[in-house]
Amino acid sequence: MATSEAKSTRSNVQLKTPKGTRDWVGPDLVLREHIFRTVSDVFKRHGGTPLDTPVFELRGILTEKYGEDSRLIYDLEDQGGELCSLRYDLTVPFARWLAMNTNITQIKRYQIAKVYRRDQPAIARGRLREFYQCDFDIAGVYDPMIPDAEVLRVIIEVFEALELEVSIKINHRQILDGLFAVAGVPDEKVRLISSAVDKLDKAPWDDVKKEMVEEKGLPEEVADRIGKYVGLNGDLRKILELLQSDETLSGNKKVQAGLKDMGLLVPYLEALDVIDKVSFDLSLARGLDYYSGVIYEVLTKPPSQYGPGAPAEAKSDGLSSQVGSIAAGGRYDNLVGMFGKRPMPCIGVSFGVDRIFTILDARRGKKAGVLTREIDVYVMAFGGKDTDGLLLERMAIARQLWNAGIRAEFAAKVKAKLPQQFKAAKDVPLAVIIGQDELADGLVRLKVLGAGDGETDEKDRGQLISKDNLVTEVKKLL
Amino acid sequence: MATSEAKSTRSNVQLKTPKGTRDWVGPDLVLREHIFRTVSDVFKRHGGTPLDTPVFELRGILTEKYGEDSRLIYDLEDQGGELCSLRYDLTVPFARWLAMNTNITQIKRYQIAKVYRRDQPAIARGRLREFYQCDFDIAGVYDPMIPDAEVLRVIIEVFEALELEVSIKINHRQILDGLFAVAGVPDEKVRLISSAVDKLDKAPWDDVKKEMVEEKGLPEEVADRIGKYVGLNGDLRKILELLQSDETLSGNKKVQAGLKDMGLLVPYLEALDVIDKVSFDLSLARGLDYYSGVIYEVLTKPPSQYGPGAPAEAKSDGLSSQVGSIAAGGRYDNLVGMFGKRPMPCIGVSFGVDRIFTILDARRGKKAGVLTREIDVYVMAFGGKDTDGLLLERMAIARQLWNAGIRAEFAAKVKAKLPQQFKAAKDVPLAVIIGQDELADGLVRLKVLGAGDGETDEKDRGQLISKDNLVTEVKKLL
Numbered sequence: 001m002a003t004s005e006a007k008s009t010r011s012n013v014q015l016k017t018p019k020g021t022r023d024w025v026g027p028d029l030v031l032r033e034h035i036f037r038t039v040s041d042v043f044k045r046h047g048g049t050p051l052d053t054p055v056f057e058l059r060g061i062l063t064e065k066y067g068e069d070s071r072l073i074y075d076l077e078d079q080g081g082e083l084c085s086l087r088y089d090l091t092v093p094f095a096r097w098l099a100m101n102t103n104i105t106q107i108k109r110y111q112i113a114k115v116y117r118r119d120q121p122a123i124a125r126g127r128l129r130e131f132y133q134c135d136f137d138i139a140g141v142y143d144p145m146i147p148d149a150e151v152l153r154v155i156i157e158v159f160e161a162l163e164l165e166v167s168i169k170i171n172h173r174q175i176l177d178g179l180f181a182v183a184g185v186p187d188e189k190v191r192l193i194s195s196a197v198d199k200l201d202k203a204p205w206d207d208v209k210k211e212m213v214e215e216k217g218l219p220e221e222v223a224d225r226i227g228k229y230v231g232l233n234g235d236l237r238k239i240l241e242l243l244q245s246d247e248t249l250s251g252n253k254k255v256q257a258g259l260k261d262m263g264l265l266v267p268y269l270e271a272l273d274v275i276d277k278v279s280f281d282l283s284l285a286r287g288l289d290y291y292s293g294v295i296y297e298v299l300t301k302p303p304s305q306y307g308p309g310a311p312a313e314a315k316s317d318g319l320s321s322q323v324g325s326i327a328a329g330g331r332y333d334n335l336v337g338m339f340g341k342r343p344m345p346c347i348g349v350s351f352g353v354d355r356i357f358t359i360l361d362a363r364r365g366k367k368a369g370v371l372t373r374e375i376d377v378y379v380m381a382f383g384g385k386d387t388d389g390l391l392l393e394r395m396a397i398a399r400q401l402w403n404a405g406i407r408a409e410f411a412a413k414v415k416a417k418l419p420q421q422f423k424a425a426k427d428v429p430l431a432v433i434i435g436q437d438e439l440a441d442g443l444v445r446l447k448v449l450g451a452g453d454g455e456t457d458e459k460d461r462g463q464l465i466s467k468d469n470l471v472t473e474v475k476k477l478l
Numbered sequence: 479m480a481t482s483e484a485k486s487t488r489s490n491v492q493l494k495t496p497k498g499t500r501d502w503v504g505p506d507l508v509l510r511e512h513i514f515r516t517v518s519d520v521f522k523r524h525g526g527t528p529l530d531t532p533v534f535e536l537r538g539i540l541t542e543k544y545g546e547d548s549r550l551i552y553d554l555e556d557q558g559g560e561l562c563s564l565r566y567d568l569t570v571p572f573a574r575w576l577a578m579n580t581n582i583t584q585i586k587r588y589q590i591a592k593v594y595r596r597d598q599p600a601i602a603r604g605r606l607r608e609f610y611q612c613d614f615d616i617a618g619v620y621d622p623m624i625p626d627a628e629v630l631r632v633i634i635e636v637f638e639a640l641e642l643e644v645s646i647k648i649n650h651r652q653i654l655d656g657l658f659a660v661a662g663v664p665d666e667k668v669r670l671i672s673s674a675v676d677k678l679d680k681a682p683w684d685d686v687k688k689e690m691v692e693e694k695g696l697p698e699e700v701a702d703r704i705g706k707y708v709g710l711n712g713d714l715r716k717i718l719e720l721l722q723s724d725e726t727l728s729g730n731k732k733v734q735a736g737l738k739d740m741g742l743l744v745p746y747l748e749a750l751d752v753i754d755k756v757s758f759d760l761s762l763a764r765g766l767d768y769y770s771g772v773i774y775e776v777l778t779k780p781p782s783q784y785g786p787g788a789p790a791e792a793k794s795d796g797l798s799s800q801v802g803s804i805a806a807g808g809r810y811d812n813l814v815g816m817f818g819k820r821p822m823p824c825i826g827v828s829f830g831v832d833r834i835f836t837i838l839d840a841r842r843g844k845k846a847g848v849l850t851r852e853i854d855v856y857v858m859a860f861g862g863k864d865t866d867g868l869l870l871e872r873m874a875i876a877r878q879l880w881n882a883g884i885r886a887e888f889a890a891k892v893k894a895k896l897p898q899q900f901k902a903a904k905d906v907p908l909a910v911i912i913g914q915d916e917l918a919d920g921l922v923r924l925k926v927l928g929a930g931d932g933e934t935d936e937k938d939r940g941q942l943i944s945k946d947n948l949v950t951e952v953k954k955l956l
Contacts (some may be wrong), residue, residue, distance in 0.1 A: 015574065
């Protein structure tokens with residue numbers, strides 16, 4: 001590399017990761033891996049098959065799937081050849097895969113992968129432009145609402161395994177659509193009004209009503225009729241009863257279909273011991289276009305804590321409420337069919353790993369900057385005046401340990417001083433210490449290192465053992 | 479979703495993954511996971527710390543790092559904000575991370591992640607545009623050549639764990655650069671000539687010479703002098719001796735430095751039991767600009783099999799030779815310094831997972847289209863006329879098993895017939911069979927399913943046990 005090039009690089013490059021992205025290392029990565037393993041264990045427990053798809057898709061695959069959010073899609077530059085975009089979620093790639101693989105009629109698939117959204121990032125709250133999703137979906141024709149109940153069960157199992165208390169808000173797209181129709185919303189405004197309603201978890205009713213009337217041109221009395229319904233939330237069975245007894249609503253075909261689904265769901269959620277975590281919430285709308293049935297969002301508090309009687313400390317738990325929903329999903333029976341090969345009903349859930357990470361990370365307390373490698377044995381040599389540092393001998397011992405699958409390290413120095421070697425071994429449980437005379441007799445020293453070991457260790461020279469028994473002796477101590 | 483939109487999608491979209499990419503599922507994914515686990519176990523055994531970086535970097539980070547290959551970088555479209563490109567390898571992002579995190583003075587880091595190259599794909603040979611790399615690198619100041627020896631040791635351990643016989647071709651950039659200088663190549667043509675030499679593994683000397691002379695304007699006698707040297711390969715110690723005794727060469731400062739490194743390396747590779755897998759090959763050049771010391775490539779054959787005395791079947795092993803190198807790397811002491819914060823010597827290796835996958839996949843024999851979910855217990859019900867299918871009861875049993883961490887499934891049908899349930903359970907080791915009367919007595923049947931179980935199973939009704947003991951009994955049998 002010519003010096004001039006190196007120089008030009010120096011002066012121009014901003015040394016950072018792109019906006020809304022970050023590096024992951026050390027304890028953060030360990031915690032994230034823990035989340036992945038926990039989540040995928042639950043997915044496997046329910047018969048999940050893993051799938052991996054490319055990070056970018058043909059642009060046309062993503063077109064017309066995300067409504068307003070499409071503007072957040074990252075496009076690849078046209079460098080000749082196909083036009084591609086980074087995946088926005090894992091659901092559309094899964095639907096594309098199902099459309100391509102027509103031999104598959106029923107599948108539970110899971111995928112853990114990064115997705116990309118050109119959104120306004122807020123890294124402290126776990127909102128990034130590159131972030132992981134963990135998706136579990138059930139595709140195929142089954143008896144109604146059985147897969148829906150199992151997906152809700154999967155949600156509960158995941159958060160129990162992560163030791164996070166959660167509640168699930170649930171609604172039904174057909175009930176919502178029917179409700180809008182009954183209230184008098186014209187067909188072409190349903191998605192617009194739906195996305196206004198979806199803001200009710202962040203904004204008060206008056207603001208949302210204002211948006212409907214002033215921005216979206218809805219007559220005020222229509223908005224008021226909507227307001228009456230979307231304020232309803234609480235126990236699934238009670239709200240269901242209330243809606244069933246509302247004659248205006250239940251005259252609508254879509255509402256009828258939705259209520260029938262919810263009625264089927266209740267005993268299934270009881271049998272699966274999920275019902276107490278679920279609350280019916282008619283203000284839940286979900287932004288994405290492709291949902292067609294049950295929809296849900298997971299929050300980090302049991303439902304009772306949101307009510308008027310909630311204790312003050314629950315309400316003031318800033319982080320959890322800032323983080324927003326930590327998992328969400330729903331039924332999307334028409335998405336696979338949009339690719340034109342065959343219809344395929346689907347339901348699924350997506351876990352927001354980075355938001356879950358933010359909450360678990362705050363809970364464990366931060367050990368900033370700790371980069372731990374995990375090593376079982378540190379191989380060191382006595383640094384007597386007449387020895388040459390015994391590097392080749394340390395290498396040979398390390399080789400012996402590596403061959404047995406034991407994690408071993410030695411100082412990458414020809415002549416390393418013993419105190420330095422002990423310092424480097426401070427997080428390591430065992431040390432093998434070699435000396436020239438002992439090695440000549442086929443012997444090495446094996447020493448258990450305690451917490452906070454320092455230079456004083458030089459006096460305790462450990463247990464003298466035969467070099468040939470080293471692996472066995474080390475395995476006994478690990 | 480309006481019908482017109484769905485229709486427009488139908489007519490325009492090509493239903494495929496982008497060129498040079500593929501989906502991964504089922505046994506392929508299982509094999510790939512096996513490779514990841516094997517490789518990362520070795521990395522951890524050597525004290526590796528994991529790192530994860532974003533899939534795209536600021537474009538300037540990647541500029542002037544890859545020489546000719548830069549044209550293969552995928553750029554993101556300029557949608558306002560920063561200009562970004564997909565990562566081309568994991569080495570430059572690691573160097574960027576090291577430049578940013580100046581508190582880190584020594585680290586062994588590993589990363590397993592996808593990289594992107596707009597190259598001509600050949601999927602059958604494991605050449606893709608989106609492919610995984612597994613990188614292990616040692617950064618920091620140590621005594622010379624000790625990390626280099628350890629990286630070569632890591633390579634050998636990885637392929638031993640994968641049960642692949644390999645050989646490592648090794649060379650040194652400074653020897654190569656010095657050799658070019660001695661032969662009479664002008665400074666500004668060194669990289670050009672180097673990349674021509676790098677083609678010697680695919681093209682005969684005459685073609686490479688022609689490229690040097692006709693395309694790159696090298697005098698013929700200079701090319702001939704180069705040809706004399708780059709034809710040398712074989713036992714590391716022998717070639718080293720030969721070069722040391724060549725007075726023309728060893729008068730050059732760069733050659734001297736390179737030969738000194740290689741001389742140090744020999745006893746280290748002996749102590750680590752790696753020396754027999756390594757051959758010195760002066761034609762190895764490696765394309766990337768950033769290498770500054772030792773460089774190496776791993777091939778799937780022991781060195782002797784490439785020689786003139788190699789058995790015919792070794793030479794005719796088409797797949798392995800088509801796949802090309804399956805791991806490669808080298809020392810890059812100046813890359814981190816290019817970011818202008820501090821110098822940081824580094825050495826590393828990158829494993830080409832997709833090529834390794836192709837070889838291991840061919841070896842195991844393909845079971846096409848097998849999508850296996852792994853389930854421990856299938857919960858089924860007798861389908862007597864007077865029962866209602868016992869769906870809620872099957873759900874409750876599954877819940878009991880899930881709570882104990884057991885992988886369980888049941889038919890998602892209100893009324894499922896017993897033969898259908900046995901068919902669905904054909905890959906599952908255990909069945910729990912429930913009947914109304916037995917349930918009333920708190921009893922269920924537990925049955926071990928054999929290979930090829932079919933309808934006949936209905937006759938063997940399994941062992942009757944208490945429902946409360948189900949988890950214990952299942953765990954005994956798993």
